[in-house]
Amino acid sequence: MNSELNLKNLDYHEFERKNDNEYHFLNDFGVLYQVYFTLGADYFSDVYFRNYIKVFGFRPISSTDFTFDKKTAETIIYILADYLSQDDYIVMYVCDEKDKKQGVRNRLFNRWFKKYNNGSFDKFDLVFEENTFVSSIISKKNPFYIDFKQSFPNLGEEYK
Amino acid sequence: MTEKEKYEKWRQIAFSMAEEKKNIQEVGVERAKNEFGIKFEKLRLPRIREKK
Numbered sequence: 001m002n003s004e005l006n007l008k009n010l011d012y013h014e015f016e017r018k019n020d021n022e023y024h025f026l027n028d029f030g031v032l033y034q035v036y037f038t039l040g041a042d043y044f045s046d047v048y049f050r051n052y053i054k055v056f057g058f059r060p061i062s063s064t065d066f067t068f069d070k071k072t073a074e075t076i077i078y079i080l081a082d083y084l085s086q087d088d089y090i091v092m093y094v095c096d097e098k099d100k101k102q103g104v105r106n107r108l109f110n111r112w113f114k115k116y117n118n119g120s121f122d123k124f125d126l127v128f129e130e131n132t133f134v135s136s137i138i139s140k141k142n143p144f145y146i147d148f149k150q151s152f153p154n155l156g157e158e159y160k
Numbered sequence: 161m162t163e164k165e166k167y168e169k170w171r172q173i174a175f176s177m178a179e180e181k182k183n184i185q186e187v188g189v190e191r192a193k194n195e196f197g198i199k200f201e202k203l204r205l206p207r208i209r210e211k212k
């Protein structure tokens with residue numbers, strides 16, 4: 001298995017599965033969150049490991065307020081790490097562009113990754129037109145690691 | 161594939177993912193399945209938490 005994160009150190013809320021495709025948890029502010037993974041295969045029709053590519057997301061469903069305390073963050077991290085531990089998955093996400101705060105969200109996720117990654121995962125980030133932030137998280141031991149890494153362009157001056 | 165082709169491929173993926181994300185964030189998982197045909201992963205049940 002890929003994940004080498006020590007999940008026991010995370011202080012997370014209990015969560016439950018709903019309708020096969022969602023996890024729900026309630027944070028200390030009374031905000032109910034929905035966490036989901038979509039199939040990324042359709043984006044990579046020419047890639048042999050496409051069925052291992054998933055797209056991660058979450059949203060508050062009882063409020064419009066994205067308030068993150070440490071335990072809310074660690075619950076989301078736990079769910080993501082637990083999912084990554086199940087198979088040789090590559091998990092991607094794009095920052096929500098609601099309210100034009102995708103840059104803020106990108107910085108938040110970067111902080112989370114630096115804080116909770118113990119060095120066994122890599123994250124590849126791309127930004128398009130200074131607006132659309134897409135990131136991919138993959139274990140360095142993932143058998144598709146090299147091929148996935150090589151799918152990224154070498155971003156030189158011509159692309160800036 | 162050239163670097164420029166890789167870049168363009170990823171650009172298209174990023175914009176498509178952003179659009180999918182926008183739809184899910186607006187209507188939630190169940191409606192996104194029905195209204196936009198978005199396919200979601202079947203999740204396993206959460207594991208029982210181990211006692212510390």
